[in-house]
Structure formats: structure tokens, C-alpha cells
Amino acid sequence: MPAERIVTTADEVDAFIVRATVEVLEKMFFTGIETGGKGGEIEIESPIQVELHFSGPLTGTLRMRTGEAAARALGSTLTCLEPDEFPRERCIQAAGELANMICGCLLSHLEPDANLALTPPEETLDEAGLPGSLRHWFRLPEGELAIEFALDPWPSDSLA
Amino acid sequence: MGLRVLIVDDSPLMRTVVRRIMELSGVDMDVCSEASNGQEALDWLLSEPVDLVLTDINMPTMNGADLLREMKQCGLLARIPTLVVSTDATDHRIHDMIELGANGYVTKPFSPESLRDELDRVLGDVHAG
Numbered sequence: 001m002p003a004e005r006i007v008t009t010a011d012e013v014d015a016f017i018v019r020a021t022v023e024v025l026e027k028m029f030f031t032g033i034e035t036g037g038k039g040g041e042i043e044i045e046s047p048i049q050v051e052l053h054f055s056g057p058l059t060g061t062l063r064m065r066t067g068e069a070a071a072r073a074l075g076s077t078l079t080c081l082e083p084d085e086f087p088r089e090r091c092i093q094a095a096g097e098l099a100n101m102i103c104g105c106l107l108s109h110l111e112p113d114a115n116l117a118l119t120p121p122e123e124t125l126d127e128a129g130l131p132g133s134l135r136h137w138f139r140l141p142e143g144e145l146a147i148e149f150a151l152d153p154w155p156s157d158s159l160a
Numbered sequence: 161m162g163l164r165v166l167i168v169d170d171s172p173l174m175r176t177v178v179r180r181i182m183e184l185s186g187v188d189m190d191v192c193s194e195a196s197n198g199q200e201a202l203d204w205l206l207s208e209p210v211d212l213v214l215t216d217i218n219m220p221t222m223n224g225a226d227l228l229r230e231m232k233q234c235g236l237l238a239r240i241p242t243l244v245v246s247t248d249a250t251d252h253r254i255h256d257m258i259e260l261g262a263n264g265y266v267t268k269p270f271s272p273e274s275l276r277d278e279l280d281r282v283l284g285d286v287h288a289g
Contacts, residue, residue, distance in 0.1 A: 023269060024268075024269045027269040027270070027271055028268065028269035028270065029269075075173065078173070078177050079173060079176045079177055079180060080180045080184075081176070090173070093171065093172070093173045094173060096171070097171055097173055097174055097177075100247050100268075101247050101268045101269050103247070104246070104247025104249060104267070104268065105247065105249065105268075105269065107250070108248070108249035108250055108267070111250065112249075112250060112251055113250060113251050113252055114250055114252065115250065115252045115253065115256075116250065117218070118218055118247070118248070120170065120218065120220075
């Protein structure tokens with residue numbers, strides 16, 4: 001019998017976005033993070049935007065946007081390499097790994113028993129937001145980080 | 161004598177991270193090799209001695225599940241301890257990978273201590289068994 005979905009509202013999904021993002025950044029990137037708030041648009045200098053898709057009992061997309069400087073600092077912390085060893089291409093990889101971990105962590109909170117497939121994270125230049133997405137942004141020491149999360153479709157019986 | 165380790169992940173960044181964390185955790189490694197997918201790993205395992213495999217699941221060409229399946233079918237390779245390192249923390253996936261022959265499973269994000277603890281458990285179980 002499939003496990004009961006434990007999330008019932010968009011607010012709860014948002015809380016899981018915060019929980020997953022904080023957990024990944026603190027545990028793996030040793031970085032303090034403050035939640036900035038829900039929704040809205042934030043200006044990010046020299047942005048890097050990556051996204052990945054998931055499918056299974058839940059289908060959707062997680063998109064993450066941060067600045068090149070923040071991605072460089074995070075990548076440097078993660079690998080113990082010097083920041084000057086992180087050209088933009090490697091910053092994109094670091095952002096992709098961060099997004100991958102946040103998405104995996106988030107989905108495991110949302111659907112602990114589900115068999116979900118994730119695509120590899122890829123850079124996207126799409127400036128339009130994901131339709132119907134939840135958005136949350138955070139403050140890092142080196143800049144901002146924004147998460148967009150969309151389910152396709154949103155489960156009509158639970159999330160509003 | 162140190163371990164001969166093979167790290168399998170399609171992300172060069174994550175291979176670096178796993179290697180660094182193993183070094184920071186004090187794992188005694190003689191050789192630390194890398195492969196970017198299951199097929200590359202299999203080719204390496206068939207040509208070089210390896211004491212421990214750490215593998216991701218989602219990879220192009222051959223994923224981690226198929227790598228474990230292939231290793232299980234090949235007598236000598238089936239004895240090599242394997243530790244899965246993945247973002248997928250679902251019970252379903254962990255169960256599947258253990259069924260396929262993985263000796264341990266660490267979910268990303270992980271702390272250096274948790275990786276070290278799981279490595280100690282996996283290698284301890286193998287040596288005890």
C-alpha cells in the first residue's frame with residue numbers, strides 16, 4: 001500500500017523547502033543561511049540558474065538561482081579547493097550539485113516511500129518563472145539563493 | 161596497506177568531494193580512482209584490483225543499480241564492498257540498492273562523520289564476514 005502523502009498544504013511544502021535547503025547547506029556546505037522570505041523576485045548579480053526535473057508519484061521541477069560569487073564560495077567550501085580554481089563552468093557544477101541535493105532532500109521529506117527519478121541538474125537561461133511554483137529565497141554570506149518548486153500537476157486533493 | 165578505492169559519479173565535483181571527505185575522515189587510501197558512470201567503473205573493476213566502490217545511482221550510460229547488478233553476476237566483483245552515495249533518501253531506493261548487493265548507503269547531504277561511520281561499518285562487516 002503506498003505511503004500516505006504527509007504534506008497537505010502549500011505552506012507545508014514551503015516549510016519543507018526551507019528545511020531541505022538549510023539542512024543541505026549546513027551539513028554539506030558548512031554554511032550559515034537565513035531565510036529571506038516567500039515569493040517575490042530578487043535581484044542577483046551575475047546569476048547562475050540551474051534546474052532539474054523529477055518524475056514518479058510526484059512530477060515536477062526544482063529550479064535554483066544564485067550568484068556566481070556565492071556558487072564559487074559554496075563550491076570552494078564543498079571541495080576544499082581554492083576559489084580561484086572555480087571558473088564559471090565549475091560554479092555552475094557546484095550550483096547543480098547543491099540543487100540536486102536540495103531536491104533529493106526535499107522529495108524524501110515529501111514522499112519518503114516513493115520511487116522518484118531525477119534528471120541531472122542543468123543550467124537554464126529561462127527568465128520566466130515556473131508556472132504555479134512556490135518560491136522561497138535565502139540569504140547566504142556571499143549573496144542570495146532562490147528556490148522555485150513546481151509540481152505538475154499540484155495534487156488537487158491536497159495542495160492549494 | 162591502504163585501500164584501493166573506486167569513486168563512481170557522473171559529477172566530477174562530487175567525485176572530488178567524496179575523495180576529500182574520505183581523506184579528511186582519515187580513511188587510509190593507497191589508490192583512489194574515479195569513473196563517471198557504471199560502465200567505466202565496470203571496465204576498471206575488470207582490469208584493476210579494487211577494495212571498495214563508492215557509487216552514485218543516477219548516471220548516464222550505466223546507472224548505479226545496473227553496476228551493482230553486473231557486479232553481483234560476476235563472482236569476483238560480487239565480493240567487493242560497495243557503498244551507495246546518493247541524494248535519493250527514499251526507503252524504496254535504499255531497499256532496492258541493498259537488495260542488489262550494496263553493503264551500505266549514505267544519503268547526500270552527509271557529514272564527514274556519517275560517511276566515516278558507514279565506511280567503518282561496511283568494511284567491518286566485510287572483514288568480519
